[in-house]
Amino acid sequence: MTSNTPRDDIVESADPITDTQDARIGEGPDPRFNSKLREAFGSSPFVLTKLDQFMNWARGNSMFMLQFGIACCSIEMMHTYSVKHDLDRFHAGVPRASPRQADVMIVPGTIVSKFAPRMKRVYDQMPEPKFVVNMGNCSTSGGPFQGGYNVVKGAEEIIPVDIHVPGCPPRPEALVYGIAKLQERIANGESSPVTVKPYELEEFGDLERDEIVEKLSEDIDEESLVMRYNWADAP
Amino acid sequence: MSSQEEEATQEGQSDSDVDYDYLESLVSEHVTGRESHVNAEAFRIDAYSVQDVLSTLKEEAGFDHLSVVTAQEYEDRFESIYHLKKFDDPTQELSIVVPTPREEPVHQSAAPVFTTADWHEREAYDLVGIEYEGHPDLRRILLPETWQGHPLRLDYNQDKPQIVTFEQHENPLEESLRDMENEGDRDTMFLNVGPHHPATHGVLHVKTVLDGEQIADLDPDIGYLHRCEEQMCQNGTYRHQIMPYPDRWDYAPSGLANEWSYARAIEDLEGIEVPEYAQVIRTMGAEMTRIASHMLAVATFGLDIIGDFSAVFMYAMRDREIVQDLLEDLTGQRMMFNYFRVGGVVWDLPEPRDVYFDNIRDFLEDLPERIDEYHSLLTQNELFQMRTVDTGYISPEAAKDYGTTGPVLRASGVDYDLRRDDPYGYYDKLDWDVRTREEGDNLARLLVRMDEVEESAKIIEQCVDLLEDWPEDDREIQANVPRSLKPEPGAEIYRSVEAPKGELGIYMRSDGTDKPARFKIRGPSFNNLHALERMSEGELIPDLIATLGSLDIILAEVDR
Numbered sequence A: 001m002t003s004n005t006p007r008d009d010i011v012e013s014a015d016p017i018t019d020t021q022d023a024r025i026g027e028g029p030d031p032r033f034n035s036k037l038r039e040a041f042g043s044s045p046f047v048l049t050k051l052d053q054f055m056n057w058a059r060g061n062s063m064f065m066l067q068f069g070i071a072c073c074s075i076e077m078m079h080t081y082s083v084k085h086d087l088d089r090f091h092a093g094v095p096r097a098s099p100r101q102a103d104v105m106i107v108p109g110t111i112v113s114k115f116a117p118r119m120k121r122v123y124d125q126m127p128e129p130k131f132v133v134n135m136g137n138c139s140t141s142g143g144p145f146q147g148g149y150n151v152v153k154g155a156e157e158i159i160p161v162d163i164h165v166p167g168c169p170p171r172p173e174a175l176v177y178g179i180a181k182l183q184e185r186i187a188n189g190e191s192s193p194v195t196v197k198p199y200e201l202e203e204f205g206d207l208e209r210d211e212i213v214e215k216l217s218e219d220i221d222e223e224s225l226v227m228r229y230n231w232a233d234a235p
Numbered sequence B: 001m002s003s004q005e006e007e008a009t010q011e012g013q014s015d016s017d018v019d020y021d022y023l024e025s026l027v028s029e030h031v032t033g034r035e036s037h038v039n040a041e042a043f044r045i046d047a048y049s050v051q052d053v054l055s056t057l058k059e060e061a062g063f064d065h066l067s068v069v070t071a072q073e074y075e076d077r078f079e080s081i082y083h084l085k086k087f088d089d090p091t092q093e094l095s096i097v098v099p100t101p102r103e104e105p106v107h108q109s110a111a112p113v114f115t116t117a118d119w120h121e122r123e124a125y126d127l128v129g130i131e132y133e134g135h136p137d138l139r140r141i142l143l144p145e146t147w148q149g150h151p152l153r154l155d156y157n158q159d160k161p162q163i164v165t166f167e168q169h170e171n172p173l174e175e176s177l178r179d180m181e182n183e184g185d186r187d188t189m190f191l192n193v194g195p196h197h198p199a200t201h202g203v204l205h206v207k208t209v210l211d212g213e214q215i216a217d218l219d220p221d222i223g224y225l226h227r228c229e230e231q232m233c234q235n236g237t238y239r240h241q242i243m244p245y246p247d248r249w250d251y252a253p254s255g256l257a258n259e260w261s262y263a264r265a266i267e268d269l270e271g272i273e274v275p276e277y278a279q280v281i282r283t284m285g286a287e288m289t290r291i292a293s294h295m296l297a298v299a300t301f302g303l304d305i306i307g308d309f310s311a312v313f314m315y316a317m318r319d320r321e322i323v324q325d326l327l328e329d330l331t332g333q334r335m336m337f338n339y340f341r342v343g344g345v346v347w348d349l350p351e352p353r354d355v356y357f358d359n360i361r362d363f364l365e366d367l368p369e370r371i372d373e374y375h376s377l378l379t380q381n382e383l384f385q386m387r388t389v390d391t392g393y394i395s396p397e398a399a400k401d402y403g404t405t406g407p408v409l410r411a412s413g414v415d416y417d418l419r420r421d422d423p424y425g426y427y428d429k430l431d432w433d434v435r436t437r438e439e440g441d442n443l444a445r446l447l448v449r450m451d452e453v454e455e456s457a458k459i460i461e462q463c464v465d466l467l468e469d470w471p472e473d474d475r476e477i478q479a480n481v482p483r484s485l486k487p488e489p490g491a492e493i494y495r496s497v498e499a500p501k502g503e504l505g506i507y508m509r510s511d512g513t514d515k516p517a518r519f520k521i522r523g524p525s526f527n528n529l530h531a532l533e534r535m536s537e538g539e540l541i542p543d544l545i546a547t548l549g550s551l552d553i554i555l556a557e558v559d560r
Helices: A019-025 A035-043 A051-060 A072-081 A116-125 A136-143 A170-187 A213-214 B004-013 B018-024 B050-060 B117-127 B174-183 B230-235 B255-270 B276-306 B311-331 B353-379 B381-387 B397-402 B442-468 B523-532 B543-552 B553-559
Strands: A064-066 A094-096 A104-108 A130-136 A164-167 A225-229 B029-038 B043-046 B063-072 B078-083 B094-100 B106-108 B131-133 B162-166 B189-193 B205-211 B214-219 B492-499 B502-510 B514-520
Touching: A051 A170, A051 B018, A072 A104, A072 A130, A072 A136, A072 A170, A072 B004, A072 B106, A072 B311, A104 A116, A104 A136, A104 A170, A116 B162, A130 A170, A164 A170, A213 B543, A225 B255, B018 B029, B018 B043, B018 B050, B043 B050, B050 B078, B050 B106, B063 B492, B063 B502, B063 B514, B078 B117, B078 B502, B094 B106, B106 B523, B117 B131, B117 B523, B189 B543, B205 B543, B214 B381, B214 B543, B230 B514, B255 B276, B255 B492, B255 B502, B276 B311, B276 B353, B276 B381, B276 B543, B311 B353, B353 B381, B353 B442, B381 B442, B381 B543, B442 B543, B502 B523, B523 B543, B523 B553
Parallel strands: A064 A094, A064 A104, A104 A130, A130 A164, B043 B094, B106 B131
Antiparallel strands: A225 B162, B029 B043, B063 B078, B078 B094, B189 B205, B205 B214, B492 B502, B502 B514
């Protein structure tokens, strides 16, 4: 039978199948709908709350994570997003490639002098409100590389951090726990204050004219942005 | 291969010991002295005959593999060491030492002879501060341009403040294009890929200049993860403090293979004999990490080409979890195993042993089916083939010239694998093959990795059989090693192993204390990434992403 021949054997159902539906629903309302909420408020519940509380609750439960890999920890971060651990289950598993679409930055790895200004820019490009989870020992303090000549001693030298997850690297479970804790805090309306100085990139011309600035002044344009590392005073 | 080279190779193969007197006679007019390193003899040559000596040795004696260039500072001089090997027989080694005075650390560049020296010498300039005359592009590679001082020098003040600029990158072709203006208007666009980009596998910055969709110029800008690994190792004692760091070079994880490179170097330096039982465990563990590493390579390659967190990624991550569980049972950690010890391993297989063996067997049994899955998902996918076949091609000669190793080299048809050619561990007593492909394109590199997973499975299976039947009273996991290791002052060694990414080598020099005076890491990804410029020449920008993915670089190993 070709398709341009009309078929008579297909007719509209005279008897809509409701057996299975009925069987599924059974007597009375579905017990799955009988939540505590419904019990408390009756059949058409409405909730009164403050808008900002509601927004915090919503924010905490729809976190868009920045897809951001630095070092070893990022492998464990990938495992956290993948099968088995599946961060998505905790309303926090949408990795976004662009900082403009993300509101949580997980800093997974060692930050070195060359990368710090770039990370700062990525952070700056994220829309407010934004949150930072520090993953692993390196981004907490420099970790096993703290003694190195090039290693920034923690992400907090560059950007404000909400939650630190220790470990080298932390297991996926640990990261899930850290993010769950962050969600809890966000839902309660907490976050660390956004700190501006001394984390900001500075213009080269604004720096104090010490020996190193004098030395570099020929090579660097006054208006270019720079980051200054004071290794001696770093924690 | 020229007929001369062939002759030299045949000579070499008939006599496995290298005839250093003959080699010295080839370049005798430039040689000023001779040293004995633990791995090979070394010729000291004068500063302005580097190219002569290296090209003679390359063409007439067949030393066609420049493994690594090590630069270091002594109390009275600076020194670059060129570690030479043969791709045909890596047990034949030779070091060329170029001393320069402290006041003026300048000598001739080897970059015109071996392209791979380009990046190695830039690194030596960056960290130690030796200048190379005739180098095509001598500038810092790992540290920012404005960095003051060279950190691996003896008098470097680490507490000195530093300023790092954050400027727009300039189009490196702009100037040359301005001259070409009369020849018609070629519009190019400068495009930064990275350092924060989902397809760069970490913090890599690729400065690309595009002519339409085609790549006109490409310059990988590395150093965003340069975390001073060499300095960290130089500050640690041989016995216990260095071993944790190798896990963090290639964290894919090929941790056990990395640890092996250090273990092999220090064991050969100190003449420590590792018990056979420990060698089998090491071999088994290293192959598990190889599978885990290649799984990640397949996963991220699928991610690069097919899209975000797609099926292939999840499939490969699922299998990686299984290997990681096995490794966790063995070592106690998921990624930073720290399982090898100098002279053995830290503890025996997990109890109950038969459960552990069953777990491994289950995994190996399922593996062929899983690999079929990857083939039907990836390599038999027409779209995938369109993006990987004949893209990112590199010829065997160019691959050798750039010093690439591992799957990247083997996918270009060069049959070079240190596990077979320079055997260590238990590899030479097991039955397995080195798998190569001839095509030299992106697909070939992926296929080589998938083939290698099969070979690793074979090796693991044989190791399990061996371990199962090992007599209980003979399970010796650790050689007798003194509490503190102090190799002979002045002893130097370069030793490498076949890590999943390629030849991972360690150079160490002892000054008689319990810490190395110089610790140099040859990360295979460093050289593999260098070859990206050759692979992407004239290709399209999406092919660049595919090629970068097929190289399977790990930035910690590139930057160290």
